[in-house]
Amino acid sequence: xxxxxxxxxxxxxxxxxxxxxEILEREASVSILPLLLKTQEKFISILNLSDSSPDxxxxxxxxxxxxxxxxxxxxxxxxSDLGGEALNKLPPLKNYFKNGKMNYVWREKKYKYQFKxxxxxxxxxxxxxRADGKGLLKGYxxxxxxxxxxxxxxxxxxxxxxxxxxxxxxxxxxxxxIGEPEALEKFVRQSYIRISRQVGGATSNALGxxxxxxxxxxxxxxxxxxxxxRNGKLPGVSHTGGETETTFDVAATSPNGKHFGxxxxxxxxxxxxxxxxxxxxxxxxxxxxNAGHWICYVIDGAGNINVREAAxxxxxxxxxxxxxxxxxEVRHLAEFxxxxxxx
Numbered sequence: 001x002x003x004x005x006x007x008x009x010x011x012x013x014x015x016x017x018x019x020x021x022e023i024l025e026r027e028a029s030v031s032i033l034p035l036l037l038k039t040q041e042k043f044i045s046i047l048n049l050s051d052s053s054p055d056x057x058x059x060x061x062x063x064x065x066x067x068x069x070x071x072x073x074x075x076x077x078x079x080s081d082l083g084g085e086a087l088n089k090l091p092p093l094k095n096y097f098k099n100g101k102m103n104y105v106w107r108e109k110k111y112k113y114q115f116k117x118x119x120x121x122x123x124x125x126x127x128x129x130r131a132d133g134k135g136l137l138k139g140y141x142x143x144x145x146x147x148x149x150x151x152x153x154x155x156x157x158x159x160x161x162x163x164x165x166x167x168x169x170x171x172x173x174x175x176x177x178i179g180e181p182e183a184l185e186k187f188v189r190q191s192y193i194r195i196s197r198q199v200g201g202a203t204s205n206a207l208g209x210x211x212x213x214x215x216x217x218x219x220x221x222x223x224x225x226x227x228x229x230r231n232g233k234l235p236g237v238s239h240t241g242g243e244t245e246t247t248f249d250v251a252a253t254s255p256n257g258k259h260f261g262x263x264x265x266x267x268x269x270x271x272x273x274x275x276x277x278x279x280x281x282x283x284x285x286x287x288x289x290n291a292g293h294w295i296c297y298v299i300d301g302a303g304n305i306n307v308r309e310a311a312x313x314x315x316x317x318x319x320x321x322x323x324x325x326x327x328x329e330v331r332h333l334a335e336f337x338x339x340x341x342x343x
Contacts, residue, residue: 004320004321004322004332004336005316005319005320005321005322006316006322006323007313007316008305008309008312008313008316011299011305011312011316011322011323011324012305014323014324014326014329015299015300015301015305015324016300016324016325016326017300017301017302017305017306018034018038018301018302019034019038019207019266019301020214020325020326021137022214022327023207023210023211023214023325024137025137026210026213026214032074032133032136033195034207035071035136035137036074036075036078036192037192039066039067039071039075040075040188040189040192042064042066042067043067043072043075043188044184044185044188046060046061046064046067046072047174047177047178047184048178048181048184048185050178051178051179054104054106054107054111054154054155054175054178055113055151057072057150057154057178058142058147061142062141062142068139068140068141068142069140069141069142069143069146069147070129070130070131070135070136070139070140070146071136071139072150073129073131073146073149073150073153074131074136076150076153076154076174077131077149077153078191078195079174079187079188079191079192080153080171080172080173080174081171082153082168082171082172083126084124084125084126084127084128084129084131084132085125085126086168087124087125087129087149088123088124088125088128090124090168091121092119092120092121093115093118093119093152094119094120095163096162096163096164096165097115097119097159097162097164098161098162100114100115100119100120101113101114101115102114102115102151102152102155102156102159102162103159103160103161103162104155104156104158104159104160105158105160106155106158106175106176106178107179111155113151113155115148115151115152116144116145116147116148117144117145117148118145118148118149118152119148122145124145124149128145129145129146129149130143130146152172153171153172153174153175154172154174154175154178155172155175156168156169156171156172157169157170157171157172157173157175157176158175158176159172174187207266208264208265208266208273209230211264211266211298211325212230212249212250212264213230214325214330215250215262215264215298215325215330215333216228216230216250218327218330218331218334219250219252219330219333219334219337222330222331222334223252223254223334223337223338225255226252226253226254226255226337227252227253228250228251228252228253229250229251230249230250231247231248231249232247232248232250232251233245233246233247233248233251234246234248234251234259234260234261234288234291234293235259235291235293236291236292237261237287237288237291237293238287246261246284246287248261248262248263249262249263249264250262250263250264252337254337254341254342256341256342258293258294258340258341259291259292259293259294260293260294260295260296260337260340260341261284261288261293261294261295261296262295262296262297262298262333263277263295263296263297263298263315264297264298264325265277265297265298265299265300265301265304266298266299266300266301266304266325267301267302267303267304267307267308274299274303274304274308274311274312274315275308275311277297277311277315278308278310278311278312278314278315281314281315281317281318281319282314282317282318284318285318285319285320294320294321294337294340295318295319295320296319296320296321296322296323296333296336296337297315297316297319297321297322297323298322298323298324298325298329298330298333299312299315299316299322299323299324300324300325300326301325320336320340321333321336321337
């Protein structure tokens with residue numbers, strides 16, 4: 001194929017697979033799930049290597065570049081279903097733990113943990129714990145507050161001699177899985193499958209809009225005289241026999257009146273969107289070519305490239321130009337558009 005109409009194998013060489021940090025930083029509130037899924041393997045690895053003592057995870061987190069203290073904490077908060085809002089509603093832990101000390105059992109031995117700060121009533125909301133989107137993207141080392149909450153989330157279920165509410169205590173079970181690699185991995189992966197289904201759709205939609213904005217922004221830098229419209233239409237292109245004009249993620253028009261439809265798909269988990277785009281690809285290309293226009297695709301993300309391979313391959317087969325989601329790749333798209341518009 002040409003340098004623009006790539007095969008899936010050629011596209012894979014350019015793919016970034018996980019959301020570019022430049023996009024995530026634009027809207028931190030929707031960036032948490034992609035970041036958690038991206039670091040899931042490292043999180044599991046840290047826990048699996050923390051089987052020498054109930055707090056040996058700390059040494060590994062302290063030296064990790066990929067998972068800072070607040071990100072490790074966020075994994076535990078999400079997996080235990082005890083977020084900052086729920087934690088912040090707890091009265092001072094000294095009301096539950098005598099002298100602010102947690103006695104617990106780990107691998108049939110008794111241990112004690114003295115809370116450093118959270119035995120008093122202090123803020124435990126996401127922002128205070130640096131566990132919000134903005135804090136997670138920046139990354140923060142372990143603080144005393146983070147360590148306290150982590151120990152509670154890991155070992156609260158096996159704590160003894162306290163009055164911690166059952167609905168909270170029953171969720172703090174992850175520490176009991178340390179030293180049981182198969183059980184731990186199954187728990188984490190199944191939990192994230194559930195979480196992805198619950199929030200993945202809304203997150204994908206929000207990030208999808210950011211991806212479209214990113215493509216438009218980078219194209220405008222390369223083609224400042226062109227017109228770009230999100231959810232735009234191309235003259236003479238309809239999928240209902242002329243009754244309804246076809247909408248494209250991005251519609252581009254050159255200064256000399258040439259038109260390009262651009263579809264953008266970036267999925268970090270499995271998703272049906274690319275399947276729909278693939279099902280329309282052949283007919284859409286034929287209609288667009290008959291109208292004298294071009295069709296281009298921006299395809300990336302582990303869910304598309306590594307999981308929905310058949311759909312991605314179909315799109316590559318019926319695309320005039322296929323690129324990944326990065327600044328350099330969008331420049332490649334701009335080169336194609338210039339070449340065709342002014343040939």
